[in-house]
Amino acid sequence: MATENSQVYHERQRLQFCLVHSLNSLFQQKDAFTKAKLNAISERLALADSNSETWSPLSVVFKPHHNALTGNYDINVLIAALEEKGKSVVWHDRRKGASSIDLDAPEDVLMGIVINVSVTRFAGMWRTRHWIALRKIGGVWYNLDSDLSAPQPFLHTHKVREFLDSTFAHGGEVLIVMNEKQS
Template sequence: MESIFHEKQEGSLCAQHCLNNLLQGEYFSPVELSSIAHQLDEEERMRMAEGGVQSEEYRTFLQQPSGNMDDSGFFSIQVISNALGVWGLEIVLFNSREYQQLRINPINEKAFICNYKEHWFTVRKLGQQWFNLNSLLTGPELISDTYLALFLAQLQQEGYSIFVIRGNLPDCEADQTLQIMRVEQLQRPKLIGEDETQRVSVQQVSDTTHTTDEGVLEEDEEELRKALALSRQHMEVEDEEADLRRAIQLSMQGSASPISETAGSSHDTSSIDTLNAEELRRRRQAYFDRQQLSHSADSHSAGGLKDSETKPDQ
């Protein structure tokens, strides 16, 4: 799937990533999207001024921040719609009653863009196959035709707004390549933050091991002792592991994960929501430390991976 353009997350520029992944190229930059947002702001200001520049409504409008962009890099649906209009594309609300009454099979569409709590991402058909091009993933995620409708329904249930892309998308290498071949995906891509957190956690454990004489904080030592104790007590319970993974994903995104691996899991996250930031950080650190210790123990075993066989202290 090397030919598929997949722009990964930088800051809060998910709207830019969504558009570029949809169009399969570096078509928009933050500067260009900001220009569209400022133009929309000016048009709104002029409409408000028609009621009188001395009116209370106009003065209140001037004091409010832009609804089309913010300093973090977020852009509104109006900005996205105008950006797509440059390419002769328009958006239709998939969630609307009018569209649902048309009873169009989603696999007959060309692409969708999805939004939840200011995060945008693209689902697009390339060749004869569908791909989740979420910028939070390490790479494109293949979605089967039979799973596409379920995937979109799951997003709707989680509160996503979904828009159908209408019009002729620009030609791209991936679409041409996948018209004559099909791809298979043996392993789904992970969240970018998940891999980063794991690498950081592994490095922290290594640093702690090699710098115990260099003033390691007592709190970090206590966390490591807790992780060692857990690894000796057969605490690898599947339900706990699943809850921690979901908590880690939620903490990285600030909301429910949009990828299909999460879509198939339970929606009961009340226990996760009750965790405060410090407790979540501790549990997440302990979880990754435990994974690293388990991996280290397995590397000395000649019989391969044995996740639950941790020998007690002699």
């Protein structure tokens, strides 16, 4: 859904399709990725590393790279999806902190950031993981978290770093999405 700021595309959370929403917000395009597309990537990954000895009746729902009921996808699906679009992913070493991330890199180099954090849902009864996209648009960094009602701009780059350092402190993972292949 487009927001009141017509420059920024932002999708709201539905079930556990936060990876779909994060990717679409990262690419600033509705249906850059769909549930069907990520399911196909997940199935392809499962076939590539299939082991029939680990199959059980629950495998119909709890697939190796996503949950068929809720849509919760893993890191392998994220990386494969981004690589299909010519992007590369650099897993950021939390020990270096956010200060080592070049948030001022040109947009033709740095596309954005995808974060994976632990969240508690349903009054604390369910613990799961959640994908969040951050992207610089028109010179401003935005938190495009699908749990937010609208994208939240960061007033200064140091606020992005504070947010990322807080993510590290709470066990989150930070993935840098690059527009060009990194060696």
